[in-house]
Every structure is written in structure tokens, then in C-alpha cells.
Amino acid sequence: xxxxxxxxxxxxxxxxxxxxxxxxxxxxxxxxxxxxxxxxxxxxxxxxxxxxxxxxxxxxxxxxxxxxxxxxxxxxxxxxxxxxxxxxxxxxxxxxxxxxxxxxxxxxxxxxxxxxxxxxxxxxxxxxxxxxxxxxxxxxxxxxxxxxxxxxxxxxxxxxxxxxxxxxxxxxxxxxxxxxxxxxxxxxxxxxxxxxxxxxxxxxxxxxxxxxxxxxxxxxxxxxxxxxxxxxxxxxxxxxxxxxxxxxxxxxxxxxxxxxxxxxxxxxxxxxxxxx
Amino acid sequence: xxxxxxxxxxxxxxxxxxxxxxxxxxxxxxxxxxxxxxxxxxxxxxxxxxxxxxxxxxxxxxxxxxxxxxxxxxxxxxxxxxxxxxxxxxxxx
Numbered sequence: 563x564x565x566x567x568x569x570x571x572x573x574x575x576x577x578x579x580x581x582x583x584x585x586x587x588x589x590x591x592x593x594x595x596x597x598x599x600x601x602x603x604x605x606x607x608x609x610x611x612x613x614x615x616x617x618x619x620x621x622x623x624x625x626x627x628x629x630x631x632x633x634x635x636x637x638x639x640x641x642x643x644x645x646x647x648x649x650x651x652x653x654x655x656x657x658x659x660x661x662x663x664x665x666x667x668x669x670x671x672x673x674x675x676x677x678x679x680x681x682x683x684x685x686x687x688x689x690x691x692x693x694x695x696x697x698x699x700x701x702x703x704x705x706x707x708x709x710x711x712x713x714x715x716x717x718x719x720x721x722x723x724x725x726x727x728x729x730x731x732x733x734x735x736x737x738x739x740x741x742x743x744x745x746x747x748x749x750x751x752x753x754x755x756x757x758x759x760x761x762x763x764x765x766x767x768x769x770x771x772x773x774x775x776x777x778x779x780x781x782x783x784x785x786x787x788x789x790x791x792x793x794x795x796x797x798x799x800x801x802x803x804x805x806x807x808x809x810x811x812x813x814x815x816x817x818x819x820x821x822x823x824x825x826x827x828x829x830x831x832x833x834x835x836x837x838x
Numbered sequence: 839x840x841x842x843x844x845x846x847x848x849x850x851x852x853x854x855x856x857x858x859x860x861x862x863x864x865x866x867x868x869x870x871x872x873x874x875x876x877x878x879x880x881x882x883x884x885x886x887x888x889x890x891x892x893x894x895x896x897x898x899x900x901x902x903x904x905x906x907x908x909x910x911x912x913x914x915x916x917x918x919x920x921x922x923x924x925x926x927x928x929x930x931x
Contacts, residue, residue, distance in 0.1 A: 575843055576839075576840065578843035578844050578845060578846075579839075579840035579841065579842065579843050579844070580840055581844050582840070582841070582842060582843065582844035582847070582855060583840040583841060585844075585855045585856065585858070585859045586841075586855045586858045586859070587858065587862065588859070588862070588866075589862040589863075589865075589866035592874065593873075593874050593877045593878055593881070594839060595839055595840070596870070596874065596878045597878055597881050597882065598839070598840075600878070600882065607890045607905040608890055615896075616896045619892045619903070621890070621892055621903055621904070621905040621906070622892060622894060622901075622903050624905075624906060625903055629906070651863075651864055651867075654863065655860055655863065655864060658859070658860055658863065659860055662856055673849065676844070676845035676846070676847075676852070677845045679844050679845060679852055680844060680845070682856075683844060686856070686859060688905075688906045690859075690863055690868070691868070691906065692906060694863075694867045694868045695868070697867070698867070698868075722913065725911045725912075726911060727911055727918060727919070727922065741867065741868035741869060742868065742869055742870040742875045743868035743869070743870055744868060745875075745879075746870075746875065746878055746879055746882060748908075761875075762869045763869060763870060763871065763872045763875055764869045764870060764871045764872075765871065765872060770869050771872075800872065806876070808876060808879050808880050808883055810883070811883065
């Protein structure tokens with residue numbers, strides 16, 4: 563069967579190159595390569611595969627062939643796992659290794675039609691984002707619970723619960739838990755819709771570090787000091803708390819452990835929600 | 839910056855690319871270095887980005903879908919914005 567891939571007009575050769583490069587070596591991308599790759603995967607959301615039965619947008623293929631069959635059981639495996647990361651990565655790999663085969667069996671990736679590889683790459687990218695994003699989220703939610711932080715979180719066990727506009731509420735503030743890459747993919751406009759974001763970054767001195775990026779209003783409530791810092795110097799300021807301006811957005815960036823300590827202290831001294 | 843385009847390599851090279859993805863995905867989980875993270879954020883912050891909503895009409899009932907990373911939430915024919923406001927789509931024939 564001959565299929566046709568419909569791509570948005572803005573999708574250029576450099577995007578075709580970026581998608582392949584991400585599949586091969588996304589973990590090594592630099593600043594410039596991420597800029598192009600994020601744009602490429604954004605544009606693929608507007609792509610479709612044209613079959614004899616009709617036009618299937620890439621997001622619909624992902625929903626039918628990846629999200630519906632695998633997402634719920636993946637989340638349940640994370641919630642049941644004593645070691646979240648090892649179970650999560652193993653389950654991610656099991657599904658990822660099947661994506662190409664299953665899309666081919668569904669007739670969506672016929673051999674000798676290399677343009678359909680874009681559909682495979684799209685599904686690999688979003689399954690990677692989903693799996694590693696929720697591995698991180700479940701780890702953080704479990705840690706907050708074990709640390710004694712009072713919070714409410716969305717229901718991860720149902721799709722409807724997972725796609726709620728925010729992940730959790732702490733001190734009456736709404737927040738999200740995001741891998742740094744997927745923060746960029748989802749939250750990068752001129753404003754931050756939520757009061758805080760728990761994000762993990764890689765660092766040279768420590769392999770990974772958790773930070774909380776929050777609007778000034780939340781930081782004022784838990785009463786911390788900041789150092790006004792240029793974005794380029796932020797790496798040197800952490801784990802001290804910094805205040806940075808990115809485009810028109812000003813955020814306070816605090817070490818996660820410090821943020822937890824200040825939240826716990828505030829929760830022990832106040833009845834939650836009375837300050838907002 | 840990049841190498842070949844995805845549709846110009848051989849089937850064997852494509853299968854090797856997928857194998858490479860499965861290998862690095864086990865050890866790298868999407869945590870960017872701080873300088874790359876803030877640098878990319880600053881570069882992307884000013885770019886307008888359309889919010890994609892797909893409505894399928896070839897099914898018994900219209901199906902509304904948004905991409906996996908969308909800030910929008912779909913509940914039946916309602917689209918919930920990230921600030922909690924809702925858009926209701928009414929289909930008329």
C-alpha cells in the first residue's frame with residue numbers, strides 16, 4: 563500500500579535531519595540542536611499520514627497505537643514499583659522497541675516508504691517524553707509524601723486525571739513536575755501558567771540536581787532570600803537561590819531540598835491555604 | 839549541525855538509528871545541563887506557538903484530540919485551558 567505523509571509547509575530539510583539526529587544521539591544535543599529539534603517535533607504535531615481509509619494526524623496515531631494500549635499499565639507499574647527508575651526504564655524500553663514493528667503491522671510504515679519514518683520518530687519522541695516524564699513525576703510525588711509535605715496531586719491512574727492542567731498543589735499554589743527537556747517542550751511562552759515547577763537539571767559537579775522554579779509570590783510566602791543573577795551565571799550560583807529573568811519571565815530558582823524545608827516549615831506554622 | 843535527513847538513509851541505517859535510541863534512552867532521561875536549559879528557554883520564549891487541536895469527523899461521533907504535550911485538556915467536547923477556563927465545541931450538521 564502506498565501512503566502519503568502530509569507535512570506543514572514550514573517543515574524543512576533541516577527538520578528532517580534534526581529528527582533523525584535526535585533518534586540517533588538526542589542525548590548529546592547542544593543548545594542550537596535542541597532549538598531545531600524542538601521546533602521539528604512541534605511541527606510534526608501538524609503532520610498526517612494519508613491512508614486509503616482517510617487522513618490520520620500523527621497525534622491521533624500516537625493516541626491509538628501508543629497512549630491507549632500502554633499508558634495506563636505503564637503508570638500502574640511505576641506506582642507499584644519499589645525502584646521506580648529501573649522498572650520505568652525497563653518498561654519504556656519494552657514499549658519503545660515495539661513501536662516501529664507495531665506501526666508497520668498496522669500498515670502505517672510500509673517498507674520502501676522512508677518518509678513514514680517521521681511517524682515512527684514522532685511516536686518514539688513522545689513515548690520517551692511520556693515515560694521519562696512520569697518516572698520523574700512519580701519519584702518526586704513519592705519523595706514529597708515521604709518528606710511529610712502536605713500536597714494534593716492529580717490522579718495519575720486515569721488519562722483524564724493525567725492531562726489535568728496542573729500536577730499538584732502545595733500551599734495553595736498550583737505546580738508542575740517536569741524533566742527539563744519537557745519543560746521546554748510544553749512551557750515556554752511569555753508567561754508561566756503555574757506558580758512553580760519542579761525540574762531536574764544535569765550539572766557538571768553533581769550528576770543531576772533538582773530545582774524548583776517559582777514565581778516570586780510563592781517564594782515570598784515561604785520567605786527566602788535570592789541573589790539576582792544573569793541566566794549565564796546561574797550554573798555557578800546553584801545551589802544558592804537565584805532570581806533570573808528569561809525573556810519577560812522572572813523566576814526564582816531554588817534548590818529542591820531547600821524548597822522542601824521551607825515549605826515544611828511554613829506548613830508547620832500555618833494552616834494551609836489561609837495566605838492565598 | 840546535523841547529518842543526513844531521515845528519509846535519505848537505508849533501511850539498515852534506520853534500524854541502527856532506532857537501536858541507538860533504545861541504547862541512549864536507557865541512560866539519559868531528559869535532564870538538560872543548566873546552561874543548555876536556560877539558553878534554549880531564552881531562545882524559545884519569544885516564539886509564538888500554535889495550539890493544535892485535531893477534530894476527527896470520520897467516526898460515529900466527532901473526536902477531539904490534542905497532542906501529548908498540549909497545555910489544553912480535552913474532556914468530551916470541552917477544551918480546558920491551562921488557567922481552568924473552558925471552550926465548548928458544539929457540532930452542528
